[in-house]
Amino acid sequence: MSAADLMGPTDEATTLPRRKKRDWLFGIGLTIVAVVVILAAIGPWIAPYDPTSVTPRIVEPPPSLGEIPGLLWGSITGTLEHPPHWMGTDASGFDIFSRVISAPRIDLSIALAANGLSLLVGVLLGLLAGYYRNVATGLLMRVSDVLQSFPVFISAMILVALAGRSTVNIIIALALLYTPIYIRLTRAEVMSQKVRGYVEAARAMGNPELTVALRHVLPNSLAPALIQASVTIGFAILLTAGLSFVGAGVRPPTPEWGLMISTGANQIILGEWWPSVFPGIAISLTVFGFAVLGNALERRYDGG
Amino acid sequence: MLVRYIATRLVIGIAQLIGLVIAVFFLIRLLPADPVSRLVGLNPSAEAYAQAERQLGLDRPILTQLLHYLGLAPEEGPGLLQGSLGISWVTGSPIVEEIGRHLPVTIELITLSFLIAFVLAVPIGMLGALKPGGKADRGVFIYSLFAGSQPEFWWGLLFVYLFFFTLGVAPPPLGSLSPLTSPPPEITGMITVDALLAGRPDTFVEALHHLMLPVATLVFILSGPIIKMVRQNMVRALRSDFVLYAHCAGLPRWQIARYALRAAMAPSITLIGILYGFMLGGAVLVESVFSLSGIGQYSVRAVLSFDYPAIQGVVLIITGISLLIYLALDLIHAVIDPRVAY
Amino acid sequence: MTAAEAPMLEVRDLSVAYGVGRDAVRPIDGLSFTLRQREIVGLIGEAGSGKSTAALALMGLARPPGQIVGGQVAFEGRDLLAMDDEALRRIRGRDIGIIVQNPRGALNPMLKVGRQIGNAYRAHNKATRGDSKRRAIDMLRMVGINDPERRVDAYAHELSGGMAQRALIAMALSSMPKLLIADEPTSGLDVTIQAQFLDQMWQTVQETGSAMFLVAQELGILANYCDRVLVLQNGHIAEDAPVRQFFAAPQQPYSREILRLEQDTAEGGITSSGTVKADAEPLVRITGLVKNFPIKGSSKVVQAVHDVDLAIAPGETLGLVGESGSGKTTVGRCLVHLTEPTEGEIRFGDQTLSGLSATALRQMRAKLQIVFQDPYDSLNPRWTIRRILREPLDLHTDLSRGEKDSRSRELLEMVGVDPGLIDRRPQGLGAGMLQRLNIARAIATNPSFIVLDEPTSVLSPRAVVGLVDLLRRLQRDLGLSYLFISHDLTTVRYLCHRVAVMYLGQIVEKGSVDQVFNDPKHPYSKALLAAHLFPDPSQRRVDRQDRRELEGEIPSPIDLPKGCYLASRCPSAKPDCQAQPQELTILPDGRSIRCWRVATGDLADQEGLQHAV
Secondary structure (H helix, E strand, O other), X not given: OOHHHOOOOOOOHHHOOOOOOOOHHHHHHHHHHHHHHHHXXXXXXXXXXXXXXXXXXXXXXXXXXXXXXXXXXXXXXXXOOOOOOOOOEOOOOOEHHHHHXXXXXXXXXXXXXXXXXXXXXXXXXXXXXXXXXXXXXXHHHHHHHHHHOOOHHHHHHHHHHHHOOOHHHHHHHHHHHHHHHHXXXXXXXXXXXXXXXXXXXXXXXXOOHHHHHHHHHHHHOOHHHHHHHHHHHHHHHHHHHHHHHOOOOOOOOOOOHHHHHHHHHHHHOOOOOHHHHHXXXXXXXHHHHHXXXXXXXXXXXXXX | OHHHHHHHXXXXXXXXXXXXXXXXXXXXXXXXXXXXXXXXXXXXXXXXXXXXXXHHOOOOOHXXXXXXXXXXXXXXXXXXXXXXXXXXXXXXXEHHHHHHHHHHHHHHHHHHXXXXXXXXXXXXXXXXXXXXXXXXXXXXXHHHHHHOOOOHHHHHHHHHHHHHHHOOOOOOOOOOOOOOOOOOOOOOOOHHHHHHHOOOHHHHHHHHHHHHHHHHHHXXXXXXXXXXXXHHHHHHHHOOHHHHHHHHOOOOHHHHHHHHHHHHHHHHHHHHHHHHHHHHHHOHHHHHHOOOOOHHHHHHHHHHOOOHHHHHHHHHHHHHHHHHHHHHHHHHHHHHOOOOOO | OOOOOOOOEEEEEEEEEEOOHHHOEEEEEEEEEEXXXXXXXXXXXXXXXXXXXXXXXXXXXXXXXXXXXXXXXXXXXXXXXXXXXXXXXXXXXXXXEEEOOOHHHHOOOOOOHHHHHHHHHHOOOOOOHHHHHHHHHHHHHHOOOOOHHXXXXXXXXXXXXXXXXXXXXXXXXXXXXOEEEEEOOOOOOOHHHHHHHHHHHHHHHHHHOOXXXXXXXOHHHHHHHOOEEEEEEOOEEEEEEEHHHHHHOOOOHHHHHHHHHHHHHHOOOOOOOOOOOOOOOOOEEEEEEEEEEEOOXXXXXXXXXXXXXXXXXXXOEEEEEOOOOOOHHHHHHHHOOOOOOOEEEEEEOOEEHHHOXXXXXXXXXXXXXXXXXXXXXXXXXXXXHHHHHHHHHHHHOOOOHHHHHHHHHHHHXXXXXXXXXXXXXXXXXXXXXXXXXXXXXXXXXXXXXXXXXXXXXXXXXXXXXXXXXXXXHHHHHHOOEEEEEEOOHHHHXXXXXXXXXXXXXXXXXXXXHHHHHHOOOXXXXXXXXXXXXXXXXXXXXXXXXXXXXXXXXXXXXXOOOOOOOOOOOOOOOOHHHHHOOOOOEEOOOOOEEOOHHHHOOOOOHHHOHHHOO
């Protein structure tokens, strides 16, 4: 509810015009996310090189702008010795372009799986904690308080490093750290929804309590958690990359953006910018895309 | 009302810390890592392995280890209650001392970054709020969304490439001072402050020069959420009923501005606290890029070498400081906005 | 033209717009009217017609992102809209004061109310901090706040809604404005306080030669206090008539519609929803109902309902009236077992509800329904109307999908909602329509009894008329019984056969509508009726000689007095009243009353409230 509804709740709310959304920013966000999702599905197949095997060409810079048309023509006609390295190669000889477009599969699946898992668990526990307020759910909230006070990045690092640097462990670690957020959001919303008139009406109509909780309260309490999820997906990508960057994430040579930036970090002082810059642009745009989407959802929900 | 509020918050905070200590203690022991073999190397003899295990105290029952760590078994040596976080398994020095050396570096870095980010972000956020939906607001909004969703370590590297390699105006990303400069005598642990205390302005300037890029990186990242928050709170305050009513009552402009500013700042303060607490652990990536030996770097080293006492200590200290900051800022919030303690 | 005759406020072609270009909407579009000294002008209009926008625009303000896009607002001959900011600021608050809806939002949450009132005062008067604080205390006392020396240091969130409303009034009046704009200033207040405040404002206008622009949703307020009535439609004034003329011969279709029930009543057509057999076996019978709510961390309880007996015959409407906190809503909720009674028996037909198993009670709900106060809140916002109406049918019938659909459409037709809306969601529909949907859902399973918990309290006048019509028709067609809970005596009079008056959890008087409305016996009923504003300009409250109200504050329902609950406020109280618990006694004319003085004939009519000094 926006502050604008307050002074004349019955009077003004209906007179405000419905703004037509010709929102180019939202369009950009949606496009970015769509591209990333598509790459997650087909990236490794359309990559010109195997993202996990090296080529004999080490630290080859990307083609200059002037070379691009020729290389394009060459790759169409098939007159080149080998497919061009559009983004150059890194110190081990990996083709950066192939790795950049293969990485969404890892990054996005970690982010989606971790969020899906914590969303599921968090919403159910939040419903429970908001609907039944007793000793058990009180304890649940205290546990979630403690979990939420962990420093996120360091805790993720500890969990992954000590459990073993695998994709599954990263997912579990992130899910564990994100769950309290969803518990808290859902619980708060459940508590405000369960006292509303339509819930009373459902009861007065003769619905069993479980039906009231699952069919009426739950669907109306999902929005805050879902909005949060759309934002958190972006942050999960950042965190995954950050873990790789400090050496506590996925193992090389997995094509993952953070890992690629990390392997290129030592060369950047020497002026070899491309091994780090291209994967960085990919993360930067992807997370921005999710932030835009999350923000749009948030504003739609708030009615602003 | 306020006193009771503080007391409640303190009790909750301490309970939370105790819960956290125990949770971390068990959590890292539950995970399938083997710190002993990490220390003794690959393929050790059974004897060497057992000896190392005994040295680390890992052969004892886990509850005994916990009591020892908490300091409830003082005959075995000092624990938490006695103000000790244990001895590092890797370096053999007391954890308290090690953290005491690394923490100020991080505090210096993020405090400076926060100050600058705040000073820049507040006017920019307000600029956006003055005419919501206008061109300036749109720009401010997109910037804040972008800056708030960026990989800071990558931007750090970009800055290095640009300002060190290409333009040559920044020092190489190799620590807080040039290796040739002897650091000032350690008093606070923050080099800029220590340099001033030691009366060495040239060292002070050099330290600032080295902080330039890491601080710029953090300011860029932090400015996103701060601008977004200031803008949002300011828009909300300016559109609030009580500001409209203040116009109705014919209050002078400056007084209405004060009403709105106060209403906008109150919720911002809490968010800044949360952000600061987050950065204590989150600055690790920037420290890593610029080789600053802060608490983040320290925790990376501790984690990668399975140094359990160090890991526990880092988590405890960071969380403890965060909770204290939340508390302090909540108190300020409660003073500004009487509804908070109500 | 002499100065006295010149209008104080002259509004011409005032327009307010939201948005720009093709998307722009103009809630106020060409508003024109005048307002003279010593005049109270009332503004009425549908929900969403822009009444609040109009009120604000008279100050030269629009809620952002809205803008005043044209016209003139001439105050004492000077156009506010053509002034520079500083000159306008000096007029706002000093010459023109405004009271808005939602007082708590209008008060700064971070400043003590005394400081705010002081700031408003100091914006227009030379005063020190100490002066302005004293002024704030005086103003708070004037608007009837007890203990103003203490309240002056309270924050808005520490005040009740009514108290915040009065603090806002104190701020608006602090510089004694010549013109007061009041936007539903009494919407959150109980009738007795409403009457006190409006009396006071009326008197101020008469004595100081100021004027008032009063936005109202209630016909009663217009009839009792206004000299002229304006009807706002499509952003401009559709009708502008002296109050008596407006009520006697409304010109616009809209005006005629909202006054229809009143005119029917005046012609003697009350309670036309069929006759009820006096000796019929009651359908619902409540005996000895008690409801206490425990207080957390205390052994004490809140006595919400105390010893209530009620019986409702088939086809009958029983009105349950009382101020907020009287326990009338709790009675309704206990009746349908949404709240478990602490003690007492509720019989429905030949069954006792408290003896039923959870499953049997759920089945019973097909016959026993409730409609809630807030229509915006009572329908699942994510469901379509089709799904909402199908739910009771799913629960209580074995109809096929197709049959349920046709039943849903039939229900919509019964309550007068276009069946074409069946696939819409509740969002965006008006309160009146939503309340009809609530009723459609309630009657889906052919219940014989419905609790109506203040179903008209948030509706606009026109929607109230429609809903009263609908409820009467459904009663006639389906033989329904209602328990009609309301604080609005006007609607109760339109709709009910019998009425029970509650005060602090007890029924103090119960009888036919005729008995209670035309000849109330209990001192509390008398006070309640005296304070109620009936929409009849021929019997204006301000013209009555004596308007004595109950004094003091309502006792806390946690520590109730031993004797009569009203004793501390009752003008006819004797020492015995304080000591003696009161019983509900049946009088010879059939009504029940909880006052020993009335029951024993000790309190003769002549000595009653109306003539007490």
